Amino acid sequence: MGKTGLRKVAIVGAGITKFMRRSLETGKELSYEASRMALDSCGLRLKDIDCVTLGTAPDAFDGVHMKGEYLSDGAGAWRKPYVRNYVGGGTGVFAPIHGWFHIASGMFDTCLVVCEEKMSSCHPHPQGAFLTIFDHTTEQPLYPTLIWIFALEMNRYMQTYGLTKKDIALVSVKNKHNALDHPAAQIAQEITVEDVLNSETLAWPVNRLDISPASDGAAAIILASEDVAKRLTDKPVWIDGVGFNLDTAYWATKDLYYPRYVEKAARMAYDMAGIKEPHKEINIAEPYDPFDYKELHHMEGLMLCPRGKAAEFTASGATQRTGSMPICPSGGALGVGNPIAATGLMKIMEIFWQLRGEAGKRQVPGDPRVGLAQAWGDLMQVGTVVVMRR
Amino acid sequence: MLTKKDLPGTPLKSGDLEKVLTLKFKPNLKYDWDNGVAIARYLEELKNGKIIGKKCNKCNRIMIPPRMFCELCFRPTDDWVYVKDTGKVNTFSISYVHWDASRIKEGEPPYLPAVIEIDGASKGMGILHLLGEVIPDEIKIGMKVKAVWKPDNERTGAITDIKYFKPY
Numbered sequence: 187m188g189k190t191g192l193r194k195v196a197i198v199g200a201g202i203t204k205f206m207r208r209s210l211e212t213g214k215e216l217s218y219e220a221s222r223m224a225l226d227s228c229g230l231r232l233k234d235i236d237c238v239t240l241g242t243a244p245d246a247f248d249g250v251h252m253k254g255e256y257l258s259d260g261a262g263a264w265r266k267p268y269v270r271n272y273v274g275g276g277t278g279v280f281a282p283i284h285g286w287f288h289i290a291s292g293m294f295d296t297c298l299v300v301c302e303e304k305m306s307s308c309h310p311h312p313q314g315a316f317l318t319i320f321d322h323t324t325e326q327p328l329y330p331t332l333i334w335i336f337a338l339e340m341n342r343y344m345q346t347y348g349l350t351k352k353d354i355a356l357v358s359v360k361n362k363h364n365a366l367d368h369p370a371a372q373i374a375q376e377i378t379v380e381d382v383l384n385s386e387t388l389a390w391p392v393n394r395l396d397i398s399p400a401s402d403g404a405a406a407i408i409l410a411s412e413d414v415a416k417r418l419t420d421k422p423v424w425i426d427g428v429g430f431n432l433d434t435a436y437w438a439t440k441d442l443y444y445p446r447y448v449e450k451a452a453r454m455a456y457d458m459a460g461i462k463e464p465h466k467e468i469n470i471a472e473p474y475d476p477f478d479y480k481e482l483h484h485m486e487g488l489m490l491c492p493r494g495k496a497a498e499f500t501a502s503g504a505t506q507r508t509g510s511m512p513i514c515p516s517g518g519a520l521g522v523g524n525p526i527a528a529t530g531l532m533k534i535m536e537i538f539w540q541l542r543g544e545a546g547k548r549q550v551p552g553d554p555r556v557g558l559a560q561a562w563g564d565l566m567q568v569g570t571v572v573v574m575r576r
Numbered sequence: 577m578l579t580k581k582d583l584p585g586t587p588l589k590s591g592d593l594e595k596v597l598t599l600k601f602k603p604n605l606k607y608d609w610d611n612g613v614a615i616a617r618y619l620e621e622l623k624n625g626k627i628i629g630k631k632c633n634k635c636n637r638i639m640i641p642p643r644m645f646c647e648l649c650f651r652p653t654d655d656w657v658y659v660k661d662t663g664k665v666n667t668f669s670i671s672y673v674h675w676d677a678s679r680i681k682e683g684e685p686p687y688l689p690a691v692i693e694i695d696g697a698s699k700g701m702g703i704l705h706l707l708g709e710v711i712p713d714e715i716k717i718g719m720k721v722k723a724v725w726k727p728d729n730e731r732t733g734a735i736t737d738i739k740y741f742k743p744y
Binding site: 203320369438 | 579583585586588592593598607609611615618619640641666667668670672674675676677687689700701702703704705706712717734
């Protein structure tokens with residue numbers, strides 16, 4: 187593990203619910219189902235779990251304050267050390283990092299990591315819950331929405347590199363197609379670039395099919411120390427590097443064309459994992475794709491391709507499952523769905539399954555050994571990265 | 577390999593969504609936010625029809641919105657500096673949705689949110705505001721714009737004392 191004093195940590199089990207527009211199950215029940223499945227997948231019982239960490243996004247989605255406490259029984263946390271973590275959309279990849287600390291530090295041998303989101307309770311639309319993330323005096327009086335700032339960022343990105351909406355729509359087409367093979371998928375479908383361009387304009391340049399849906403769902407993984415992991419499975423997947431970084435909340439004062447905070451998070455994770463040339467050493471990646479341009483933006487921040495070249499790379503087919511650098515083979519947020527925190531953990535699980543050769547129809551060829559998952563969130567602000575190795 | 581039927585979760589159908597017990601309540605909560613020293617002055621100057629920033633003499637950045645401490649140097653900021661009420665469009669959108677993602681009415685003009693880099697502040701220092709008096713299709717990144725202020729007697733010391741920015 188490179189850094190002296192830290193123990194090796196493996197992912198040994200995983201569970202997930204369907205991602206749904208609206209589920210009958212409560213958030214607690216979704217958390218329970220994913221956690222139960224994760225435990226069963228590696229033959230553990232709740233009493234074998236030393237500690238629990240839970241990731242879930244704004245309380246305002248559920249209209250329940252202290253959502254960490256509310257969900258805690260579903261996450262198997264009662265009478266155990268338990269903490270909720272939250273870094274906006276970056277939460278789903280931060281939660282396993284949080285779990286990693288628990289074990290790498292030597293404090294615990296097993297950790298259940300649960301991520302849950304139930305967005306459907308909020309009306310008229312969960313987007314409304316985001317108004318209060320903007321500065322109350324200088325921004326809220328203008329009634330901004332998150333869709334606006336995504337649109338502003340996408341436009342800036344397109345302008346900087348001379349990209350068209352067509353170039354970017356290819357990501358949505360790819361991911362929705364990939365999701366056809368994902369068992370949890372909510373909005374997998376075969377679409378064309380024309381379908382994306384002809385879908386309803388929400389806030390130019392963002393159309394309906396450029397954007398992931400609001401979803402209900404949960405995901406869970408089990409982390410274990412080296413000794414325990416080797417007893418449980420022949421195929422542990424090691425967490426080799428973790429990184430996280432936060433940029434300014436004065437989001438309009440930095441240039442939106444490039445996510446520096448993602449680069450900083452990635453450098454932290456790569457240093458820990460001993461990765462010098464990410465574009466050569468990373469075999470497969472799941473960057474966060476709540477909007478199609480975000481996948482490209484994040485590939486550049488992760489240094490998986492040169493700045494401004496991610497669209498070209500995508501058009502060449504390199505990011506398809508059969509390409510030289512498969513990106514979002516799961517189908518991503520655009521195809522599987524986007525229950526915020528659960529999406530990040532779904533991405534971690536995809537790399538887990540891919541590196542174990544257990545991804546079924548989604549399996550990428552070439553026996554991948556090193557992969558990464560990344561999430562992003564807050565006000566165009568936070569990057570979270572996990573590098574995994576078989 | 578896992579299939580859909582192996583996974584827990586019961587998706588509801590559209591019809592089911594009508595049959596929900598909805599809890600509606602209006603808590604009598606009001607938030608009385610303090611603006612702090614820097615933003616209070618910013619608002620006071622907006623009322624005067626001016627935009628003010630604050631300078632850090634260590635990194636030499638002129639920052640808007642103004643702040644009492646430089647978050648990079650982590651020290652108090654120094655001088656108050658008036659910046660211009662002109663700037664250039666860093667990026668923009670043409671939005672057909674309100675803040676809660678509901679669609680604007682047919683025929684209603686779209687919102688034109690933009691990041692505007694303010695002249696006189698350090699490079700890249702932008703604020704979120706709206707554009708106006710412009711045909712949406714003619715907006716360009718890099719376009720020069722100027723604040724359109726509400727009349728003196730209608731200004732209240734708010735970011736909305738600037739109605740919008742228009743090309744000039």
